[in-house]
Amino acid sequence: MFKTTQIFSVTCLVVCLVSGNSVGAVEGSPAVQKYYDVGKSYLVNQKYDMAIREFNGALSLSPKNVDVLIERGTAYNGLGKYDLALKDFDKAISLNPSSYLGFNNRGVTFLRKGEYARATQDFDKALSLDSKQPIAYLNRAGASLCAGTGADSAQKIEAWLKRNGWKDAYAGHAAILAAFGYRQGKNPKAAQALVEEALKRTDKLKWPYPALRFLSGGLNGKEVLEKAEESDYETTQAHCFIALDCILKNERKKADIHLLWAGQHGTQNSVEYWIARGLSNSK
Numbered sequence: 001m002f003k004t005t006q007i008f009s010v011t012c013l014v015v016c017l018v019s020g021n022s023v024g025a026v027e028g029s030p031a032v033q034k035y036y037d038v039g040k041s042y043l044v045n046q047k048y049d050m051a052i053r054e055f056n057g058a059l060s061l062s063p064k065n066v067d068v069l070i071e072r073g074t075a076y077n078g079l080g081k082y083d084l085a086l087k088d089f090d091k092a093i094s095l096n097p098s099s100y101l102g103f104n105n106r107g108v109t110f111l112r113k114g115e116y117a118r119a120t121q122d123f124d125k126a127l128s129l130d131s132k133q134p135i136a137y138l139n140r141a142g143a144s145l146c147a148g149t150g151a152d153s154a155q156k157i158e159a160w161l162k163r164n165g166w167k168d169a170y171a172g173h174a175a176i177l178a179a180f181g182y183r184q185g186k187n188p189k190a191a192q193a194l195v196e197e198a199l200k201r202t203d204k205l206k207w208p209y210p211a212l213r214f215l216s217g218g219l220n221g222k223e224v225l226e227k228a229e230e231s232d233y234e235t236t237q238a239h240c241f242i243a244l245d246c247i248l249k250n251e252r253k254k255a256d257i258h259l260l261w262a263g264q265h266g267t268q269n270s271v272e273y274w275i276a277r278g279l280s281n282s283k
Contacts, residue, residue, distance in 0.1 A: 032058045036068055043071060046269075048078040066096045070105055077109055078269075085109045100129045104136045111139060111274055114281065116147035131160070134170040141177035142271040145244070146278030151185025154178040158194060172202040173237075176211055177271075180244045192216075207234050211241050221245075221258075233267045240272035243279065255279070 039054030055072035059065060073088030089106035092099055107122030123140035126133070137157050144153040157178040161171055168174075175198035182191035195215045202209045210227035213219045219227070221242045228234035239258040246255035262276035 029061060032062045032065065032068075035061075036071070039068075039071060039075075043075055043078075046078060048075040051075040052079075064095055066092045066099060066102070069095075070099070070101050073109075074105055077105070077112065080112075082109050082113050098129055100126050100133060100136075103129065104133075104139065107136070107139055107143070111143050111146075111271075111278075114146075114278060116143045116278070119143040120147070127156075132164070134160075134168050134174060137174055138170060138177060138271050141174070141181060142275045142278075145177065145180060145184065145275055146282070148184065148282075150177075150181025150183075151187060152181070154181030154185065154187075154190070154194075157181075158190075166197075166201040172198055172208045172212060175202075176208060176215065176241065179215055180241075180248070183248045207231075208237065211238060214238075214241065215245070232265075233270055236262055236266035236270050236276075237272045239266065240276045243276060247279065 035054045035058035039051045039058065042048070042051035042054060052072055052075045055068050055075065058068045059072070062068065069088045069092040073085040073092065076082070076085035076088065086106065086109055089102055089109065093102040093106065096102065103122045103126040107119045107126065110116070110119035110122060120140055120143050123136045123143065126136040127140070130136075137153070137160055141150065141153040141157060144150045154177075157174045161175065161178075164171070175194055179191040179194050179198075182188070182194065195212055199209070199212050199216060202212060207228065207230070210219060210224050214221070214224040224242070225235065225238050228238035239262045243255040243258035243262070246252070246258070259276045259280045262273055263280055266273040266276060268274075
């Protein structure tokens with residue numbers, strides 16, 4: 001089996017493309033392995049057309065290779081060719097109904113298309129197959145926030161955080177999306193409690209600690225944007241978080257400024273970019 005790519009509609013190569021660095025051997029086919037390795041390199045570097053060319057070569061020799069189908073679907077997602085992406089993910093899932101990545105990555109396609117109910121169904125299926133993976137939780141939170149049903153994802157994320165002892169690298173990020181979900185569900189006390197716990201559990205010297213401070217009132221919007229300047233990914237998140245905060249305070253005009261920035265300049269391989277796009281379209 002290959003080490004295949006997770007997409008989030010969320011991070012790095014990011015909600016929405018995260019790729020592993022190692023690959024396994026392809027049984028009896030060095031040629032397929034070579035096509036796959038080269039395609040993977042192009043995919044990680046977001047050279048999607050070139051990645052697809054290599055994956056086509058692999059599939060010409062091994063047309064039922066689930067790992068390659070998922071990777072090619074991921075590349076089609078990067079190009080916005082969602083119908084072709086869905087075709088690959090559908091085939092991968094039909095060949096392996098237990099593919100966590102197949103369901104997660106297909107869910108991202110639905111998220112990008114604005115089909116939030118179908119996205120949520122796929123993320124739930126992915127989590128039923130592997131409840132320890134953080135990416136499907138983040139992606140599910142993105143879909144439910146866009147659909148106005150963030151409280152449901154918030155409960156799932158909080159339960160996962162407690163089971164996992166807040167040990168995952170994405171714990172702080174997940175807590176932020178869950179806090180917004182609770183606020184969207186009119187449960188500010190749960191949101192506040194989760195943020196307070198996250199502040200205790202998150203490294204103070206690393207992102208997203210400044211975003212948690214923003215949610216707790218310790219930083220204003222300008223200050224959290226300054227803290228996020230180390231990467232485009234963090235800046236995309238910051239603009240999305242400020243926009244969500246403004247929307248939940250009924251300050252739509254202020255929110256639109258940050259949604260516009262995220263839509264025009266944000267990192268597309270992040271779940272926050274697609275949350276911003278979805279919220280922009282919900283006016």
